[in-house]
Amino acid sequence: MKDFTLGLCQFMVTNNKKENLLTALNYIEQAASNGCNIIALPEVFNCPYDNNFFNSFSEEEHNSETLNLLKNAAKDFNVYIIGGSIIEREDNKLYNTSYIFSPEGKLLDKHRKVHLFDIDIPNKITFKESDTLTAGDKLTVIDTPYCKIGIAICYDMRFPEMFKKMALSEAELIIIPAAFNMTTGPAHWNLTLRARALDNQVFVAAISPARDTTASYVAYGHSLVASPWGDIISSLDDKPGLLVCKIDSKLLYNIREQLPLLKHSK
Numbered sequence: 620m621k622d623f624t625l626g627l628c629q630f631m632v633t634n635n636k637k638e639n640l641l642t643a644l645n646y647i648e649q650a651a652s653n654g655c656n657i658i659a660l661p662e663v664f665n666c667p668y669d670n671n672f673f674n675s676f677s678e679e680e681h682n683s684e685t686l687n688l689l690k691n692a693a694k695d696f697n698v699y700i701i702g703g704s705i706i707e708r709e710d711n712k713l714y715n716t717s718y719i720f721s722p723e724g725k726l727l728d729k730h731r732k733v734h735l736f737d738i739d740i741p742n743k744i745t746f747k748e749s750d751t752l753t754a755g756d757k758l759t760v761i762d763t764p765y766c767k768i769g770i771a772i773c774y775d776m777r778f779p780e781m782f783k784k785m786a787l788s789e790a791e792l793i794i795i796p797a798a799f800n801m802t803t804g805p806a807h808w809n810l811t812l813r814a815r816a817l818d819n820q821v822f823v824a825a826i827s828p829a830r831d832t833t834a835s836y837v838a839y840g841h842s843l844v845a846s847p848w849g850d851i852i853s854s855l856d857d858k859p860g861l862l863v864c865k866i867d868s869k870l871l872y873n874i875r876e877q878l879p880l881l882k883h884s885k
């Protein structure tokens with residue numbers, strides 16, 4: 620692992636795909652001009668997070684205006700892009716999928732959300748992703764010249780065993796496009812992200828859409844970076860914003876040496 624600068628783009632997602640793509644591109648350009656080497660977008664960043672929109676906003680990988688834009692942006696700005704997630708369509712099935720591009724514009728890998736968000740908290744929030752989506756079934760850890768990056772999507776973060784597997788596959792940074800809501804966000808967002816970082820002695824970066832109180836699903840916001848010590852080293856509030864965070868590789872090496880949790884794990 621070596622030092623680098625991470626950019627998290629937290630913006631408002633609307634029901635106009637073209638507008639969302641333009642916003643994403645503007646944020647990527649701004650992050651690149653602030654020296655970011657790795658830039659990440661929110662969960663389902665080109666479409667409202669709502670089952671009613673998923674099918675009509677879905678795209679096939681081989682013919683996707685969103686993936687073309689991300690690929691070209693990665694090349695034009697010479698950066699790694701963790702493309703939040705989009706609704707991917709394949710063989711009449713829909714997936715919540717994150718695509719990762721290299722600075723050469725090469726598709727390095729993709730991660731399909733493994734744990735679908737099916738919850739029912741009476742009078743608070745009910746959501747059933749499995750009404751429209753199919754779950755992914757693989758772990759995603761990619762190698763870059765900066766560090767090994769694990770990818771998880773939102774509800775995946777609640778499953779510590781998945782994060783342990785990524786850490787054992789040598790992930791040093793885990794990036795999580797996510798969209799918690801106004802019930803689970805205040806209760807669990809910081810706690811869960813800090814715990815995943817501390818347990819696995821990795822940097823954790825979570826990127827949410829900005830909060831839109833008029834949306835059917837109101838995202839919590841609060842994109843953040845947690846360190847391998849388990850503290851929050853940089854964060855946003857609920858409004859649109861760009862988070863630029865310098866990642867100090869020494870921090871990870873020192874913490875792993877001084878408190879060798881991964882070595883002692885049985």
Ligand SMILES: NC(=O)CC(=O)C(=O)O
Nearest residue numbers: 736773774798799800803
């Ligand atoms: N939206 C999700 O996938 C997860 C979430 O909001 C939560 O776990 O809370």
